[in-house]
Amino acid sequence: xxxxASLGRLMLGIAAGMMTIGLLLxxxxxxxxxxxxxxxxxxxxxxxxxxKIYSRDGVxxxxxxxxxxxxxxxEEMPERMRQAFLAAEDYRFYEHPGFDYQGLLRASxxxxxxxxKRQGGSTITMQVARNFFLSNExxxxxxxxxxxxxxxxxxxxxxxxxxxxYLNKIYLGNHAYGVGPSAKIYYNKxxxxxxxAEIATIAGLPxxxxxxxx
Numbered sequence: 001x002x003x004x005a006s007l008g009r010l011m012l013g014i015a016a017g018m019m020t021i022g023l024l025l026x027x028x029x030x031x032x033x034x035x036x037x038x039x040x041x042x043x044x045x046x047x048x049x050x051x052k053i054y055s056r057d058g059v060x061x062x063x064x065x066x067x068x069x070x071x072x073x074x075e076e077m078p079e080r081m082r083q084a085f086l087a088a089e090d091y092r093f094y095e096h097p098g099f100d101y102q103g104l105l106r107a108s109x110x111x112x113x114x115x116x117k118r119q120g121g122s123t124i125t126m127q128v129a130r131n132f133f134l135s136n137e138x139x140x141x142x143x144x145x146x147x148x149x150x151x152x153x154x155x156x157x158x159x160x161x162x163x164x165x166y167l168n169k170i171y172l173g174n175h176a177y178g179v180g181p182s183a184k185i186y187y188n189k190x191x192x193x194x195x196x197a198e199i200a201t202i203a204g205l206p207x208x209x210x211x212x213x214x
Contacts, residue, residue, distance in 0.1 A: 042153065084199050088204055090103075099147045099150055124163060128150070131166075167179050168180065182205070186198075
């Protein structure tokens with residue numbers, strides 16, 4: 001009888017603890033939801049582009065600005081380029097709701113086993129949320145805000161638009177922002193002239209642009 005009574009108290013304690021944790025998580029969720037920005041900027045995006053100087057007969061003779069960017073529509077980007085970035089960054093992009101629990105689980109296991117944040121577990125949508133609205137500080141609170149914002153983005157924008165935003169915004173080294181200027185900067189080609197090896201090289205740049213750039 002004493003054993004059953006102790007077991008009952010233990011179960012009640014566990015239930016109370018879980019309820020407290022649940023209420024704290026709910027409170028945190030509701031608080032962070034009110035802090036999320038509106039997404040109007042993503043629906044009518046204006047990219048910062050360099051100032052270009054042309055000769056009288058229309059020849060480009062110079063451009064000035066620290067960010068080189070040539071925004072493209074998704075249809076203007078080669079299919080292999082899109083596939084390469086999906087394979088490298090987020091192969092379940094068209095399946096998840098903005099965050100990928102599998103990637104987050106892998107990142108959590110790596111952190112618990114090594115104590116180091118080697119993997120971020122960020123999806124393409126989470127990277128869009130961070131690149132447009134958040135800082136790069138590595139805190140758990142920012143990661144939670146990033147996940148919530150990614151879910152909000154997914155609820156308001158189609159997947160193809162999110163991928164287009166990502167491929168026009170991502171930093172690829174040597175002042176290149178987005179896939180548009182990367183072909184010109186690294187290979188002196190238009191994006192539709194790249195071969196498969198060159199596309200694969202560019203798709204591998206986001207993880208370490210300075211270390212991996214060709």
